[in-house]
Amino acid sequence: MNTGKKNFAHTLESMDFLKMDRRTFLKAVGAVGATAFLGTYKTEIVSALEFAETKIVWLHGAECTGCSESLLNGGNPDIVQAITKLNVNIAYHETLLAQQGIFVDGRAANTSELNSEILVDELIEEGNYILVVEGAIANGPDGSGRYCIIGNRTFKELFEKAAKNASAILAVGTCAAYGGINCAASAIEEITDFRGVDFKKEDQSKGMLQELGISKPVINIPGCPAHPDWILLTLGAVILGKIKIPDDLSSLLDKYGRPKVFFPSGHTVHENCPRRGFYDRGEFDTDISGDKCLWKLGCKAPYAHADCGLRKWNGGNSMCTQAGSPCIACVEPGFPDCARPLYVEAEDKGVLLGANIDNVSKAAVGAAALAAGAHAVRRMKGDE
Amino acid sequence: MKTRKNETVVERYTVLDRAAHTIHAFAMVLLILTGLKIYAGWDFMSFHNARALHMIMVPILLAVNWIIIPYNIFSSSKGGVRNKIEHFMDHYIFGPEDAKRTVAILKNFFGKGEYPAxxxxxxxxxxxxTKLHPVMKILIVLEGTALFLIAVSGIVLYKLDWALFGLPVASWILSIGDLIGPALGLSSLQFFRLLHLLMTYWFVFELVIHVGILEFDPHVWKYYKAIFWTGKEDLSDKHFVKVLNKSSKKTYQDNERSWSDAEKAPVKD
Incomplete structure (x- = not known):
């Protein structure tokens, strides 16, 4: 942690955490990060939460489990520390739990001690949990949801049941938030019809909740994968009551349901990119191995709203552009369509009938210049 | 308006017309150069200087186009609102007679017929x-549209949460982009960035047409002098000029009904 953050953390120590308002809380966790914040208030948080246990039901749809991995890779605090400090009960998480689905003659057998299918049903019946969804939800074919089946039922059916009883929903990762690569433009997009929890790409009317007619507050934590801090701090704020659901959501979230503190509407990744100085000097890399600005290699940082440049990844050590890879705007609702081709400058992308605005415009200007030359010759001759 | 010394020399452009045109041209060229520097990374000046210059030229260009030029247009004619609109339509909107002139200009280019006045x-x-080249009338309307689009897209490139008197203008603009961008596989911000670039190229294209074609004729060069310096036109130079007197005015009016005449014309069953 740099000196500025240390000083800020030191200042926070003199403040009463429990009397901190939501704005100050978010400012504090945004500025010092989960590590410093949870470290500074460890005792207070634990004592404040001793009486409370928050259940989390974490469902996986069409996804790669990258977001769970990202969460598990969270450095300091790691997931165990966070669970301990926040007094969280991750009651159901398909990748982490010991239970598995057991079916005999097509019916779930045994008890929730061993059978995950029975466990999730019991948890849903009990209610009073935060539902975390990772992965997109298949609606196809023809609204049946059969393109994603877990156990003996569609994920759509399981999600519907879980969403109805949830006290709040967190859609973690771009797949759960907006559909992500599952609903990328393709020949099978329509038939598979994958949806995000509350959105399909930029369109909220096509979110799975709307499809099912369920009205629940949703917080989207996009990213491919989502940053562990984004997940933990949002969960932490919800659990600690620093985000009052649903009252605070309208002021906290942007129009795509993302917490503005992590996904600032008024700023892009480009603004705090470690390579930004090269952009300002007009120095661009033309191959992937350089150390200059990656814009001409298709970097989408000027279009991506996230605090990657400030927060960094891998324990605050690096981020995509710093490691040499152009930003692919994975936090945007239109991802990956809006970022494709990933390594082609946005201005060089074919827009209408494959036409590239840059080249078409240059051709038009060139043609006009040629016409001007021909015109000049003709008129000059005519004057002789 | 005639000058006292020479009966055939008239005022074509007022001082304000000339000032507006010169400032417009200067601001536009600087905006194109600094904009392309920012986009392409040209190294003739620093990014910060280019950006600062770009942002200084924006209000100047917009003030000229959205305040001074409309004032010039509507203050140069007498009478009520109807007369002013009629004047605007006759002088700046491409009409049937302009279409005929354009065809005649094309024929003239290929050696057939006279260059029309x-x-x-x-x-x-x-x-x-009327006094503008017919193609210029098309360019002016397109330029007005392009200017609006480049200004709107420029707002979100300048500041994603720009607000005017507390109104979240940038946010509204991005919301409009959300309706169009995804259909093209673009995010709203990408759409506006591409639109801004496209309009920049439009202005370069327009500049080539305007300066390189419409004004690149030895007989037209008198208008350079008029728009940048004197503001005068000598009607005795018959290139592109037609003077209407009592007898010819009747013929002209029969050929070219003005906008207001067209409005008043009875509808035949």
Whole structure:
């Protein structure tokens, strides 16, 4: 942690955490990060939460489990520390739990001690949990949801049941938030019809909740994968009551349901990119191995709203552009369509009938210049 | 308006017309150069200087186009609102006679027929009926549209949460982009960035057409002098000029009904 953050953390120590308002809380966790914040208030948080246990039901749809991995890779605090400090009960998480689905003659057998299918049903019946969804939800074919089946039922059916009883929903990762690569433009997009929890790409009317007619507050934590801090701090704020659901959501979230503190509407990744100085000097890399600005290699940082440049990844050590890879705007609702081709400058992308605005415009200007030359010759001759 | 010394020399452009055109040209060229520097990374100046210059030129260009030029247009004609609109339509909107002139200009380019007059002066009333090249009338409308689009897209490139008197203008603009961008596989911000670039190229294209074609003819060069310096046109130079007197005015009006005449014309069953 740099000196500025240390000083800020030191200042926070003199403040009463429990009397901190939501704005100050978010400012504090945004500025010092989960590590410093949870470290500074460890005792207070634990004592404040001793009486409370928050259940989390974490469902996986069409996804790669990258977001769970990202969460598990969270450095300091790691997931165990966070669970301990926040007094969280991750009651159901398909990748982490010991239970598995057991079916005999097509019916779930045994008890929730061993059978995950029975466990999730019991948890849903009990209610009073935060539902975390990772992965997109298949609606196809023809609204049946059969393109994603877990156990003996569609994920759509399981999600519907879980969403109805949830006290709040967190859609973690771009797949759960907006559909992500599952609903990328393709020949099978329509038939598979994958949806995000509350959105399909930029369109909220096509979110799975709307499809099912369920009205629940949703917080989207996009990213491919989502940053562990984004997940933990949002969960932490919800659990600690620093985000009052649903009252605070309208002021906290942007129009795509993302917490503005992590996904600032008024700023892009480009603004705090470690390579930004090269952009300002007009120095661009033309191959992937350089150390200059990656814009001409298709970097989408000027279009991506996230605090990657400030927060960094891998324990605050690096981020995509710093490691040499152009930003692919994975936090945007239109991802990956809006970022494709990933390594082609946005201005060089074919827009209408494959036409590239840059080249078409240059051709038009060139043609006009040629016409001007021909015109000049003709008129000059005519004057002789 | 005639000058005292020479009966055939009239005022084509007022001082304010000339100032507006010169400032417009200067600001536009600087905006194109600094904009392309920012986009392409040209190294003739620093990013910060280019950006600062770009942002200084924006209000200047917009003030000229959205305040001074409309003032010039509507203050140069007398009468009520109807007369002013009629004047605007006759002088700046491409009409049927302009279409005929354009065809004649094309034929003339290929050696057939005379170059038609587009600077028509009414000697009796002491003002121009119309004075712009017909293609210029098309360019002006397109330029006005392009200017609006580049200004709107420029707002979100300048500041994603720009607000005017507390109104979240940038947010509204991005919301409009959300309706269009995804259909093209673009995010709203990408759409506006591409639109901004496209409009920049449009202005370069327009500049080539305007300066390189419409004004690149030894006979047209008198208008350079007029728009940048003197503001005068000598009607005795018959290139592109037609002066209407009592007898010819009747013929002209029969050929070219003005906008207001067209409005008043009875509808035949």
């Amino acid at each position: 587009f600077s028509i002066y009414d000697k009796e009333e002491g003002h121009y009926k």
